[in-house]
Amino acid sequence: MTYPRVALIGLGLIASSMFWAMRRAGMDSHVTGYARSASTRDTARRIGLCDTICDSAEAAVRDADLVVLAVPVGAMGAIAATIAPHLKPGCTVTDVGSVKASVIEAVAPHLPNGVNFVPAHPMAGTEHSGPESGFASLFDNRWCLIVPEGAPEQATAQLESYWQALGASTERMEVAHHDLVCAVVSHVPHLIAYTMVGVADDLRRVSDQEVIKFSAAGFRDFTRIAASDPTMWRDVFLTNKDAALEILGRFTEELFALQRAIRTGDGDTLFDYFTHTRSIRRGILRAGQDTDAPDFGRIRKDG
């Protein structure tokens, strides 16, 4: 059973991909869309995103059976307050934020009785952003984490079916655990990548030109995720502070141990560490979560 009317609030990479994935799945839902910026709305109209692009969030959510909040995490509370009086009784509100505790805290108090709030987090994305970056297969073979937090079972199950129709696998998770898992697999890796790129950019003794020219030696892998949307990531770190700081603390602890091994010439520690980390990569390949082609397949062996 799909939702007859769906409202997408925010029209970036995730929402635009959801629209194309709904179309690919053959859903006949009527889809409204809203973005804060007029130029984003113009772009959305031009490329045929959604059935109707509305000039206000209030208009977009009217009569919607499913309302998807797809704005940066820091903007969730304000948009929830804006739309709350206009929500259809019995509708489901969900979000696509990368952090769950703070989104629930910001959104839930605004929602009227009789509206089902089922937070969700599709773990998919690319380094590109904006309404034109979306595509139908973004969620294929990816996970969408569902954090029901007391939502009715029927509303939760319906949202799961919806995400599965979009190509994702779903898994339910408790809110604090969600935020910790994401700090490990996503938030801290992004911060580390931003930092590494920032260091390279800031060195006086090595020119930007050199960093760019020779980036294929490892550095360029970091630049991809360090090119992700700055507003989204600022909000992630501001709102998942505790888990991010905990994992960062563990990271620096380990880094200092390896730094000490380098300083003291302790080759055995380095070798053992570097051997151990290979097994995680093998697990990811076995789970079908990455390609085994050398260099992510960027190299053409037949070149």
Added chain:
Amino acid sequence: MTYPRVALIGLGLIASSMFWAMRRAGMDSHVTGYARSASTRDTARRIGLCDTICDSAEAAVRDADLVVLAVPVGAMGAIAATIAPHLKPGCTVTDVGSVKASVIEAVAPHLPNGVNFVPAHPMAGTEHSGPESGFASLFDNRWCLIVPEGAPEQATAQLESYWQALGASTERMEVAHHDLVCAVVSHVPHLIAYTMVGVADDLRRVSDQEVIKFSAAGFRDFTRIAASDPTMWRDVFLTNKDAALEILGRFTEELFALQRAIRTGDGDTLFDYFTHTRSIRRGILRAGQDTDAPDFGRIRKDG
């Protein structure tokens, strides 16, 4: 002018790719190969790597016009001592190590007068290793840094032509600058990636299974380079200690500044930092050193 006889000492990813690239270039050099392990030599014979696989390094270098040391950086000195008495007068010895100061220090004292030593560093690789991982196009559109360090101009120019025939662009660099540049674009990024993967693997509160399942959210990008050859990387850090520690010091300094911004809720600092790092990515794409396809092209948009 190519080298009539080439000896490849060490038969891993780089040396095996050099052989296939020489064949692709139509070079008619006679190529001998040697690897320390008998099973590597057997594999090499089985897959047709080199014209002759020798059972000793001494035999492999006999009469060679170019001798390529393609062993881990920490093994360069010993192999240089072994082959030195058997080198043909006037031949060129080169290496493919990722560190140059310590390789020069380890190798140069062993080489007899009249042998030209031209250190080099092809900046190419994948996360795979061993004689079967090589392929002819590995060096296409990649850089090979040449560190002449007083070698005769003619021998240096000939080695440059050779690498260009294998697909690489060449650039000459001074030894200390080479080691610093590589610490930035390659060595420290690898250490950071190893550390991030180690942290994820070691957390009690998030299972390995979760880390693997949800790795596409950013983490998996780190696991690729953290799957690189442990012996090679141990030696890199032991031998490029000063530059690696310097860049690591800068890295932790920046990381602490961002960590402080998270702790104090300083969103402007985070936003500015995350905006700035995007420009480096754009430079890399403009320089043709990476693909602009979302997610390194791992996602099939037409899926």
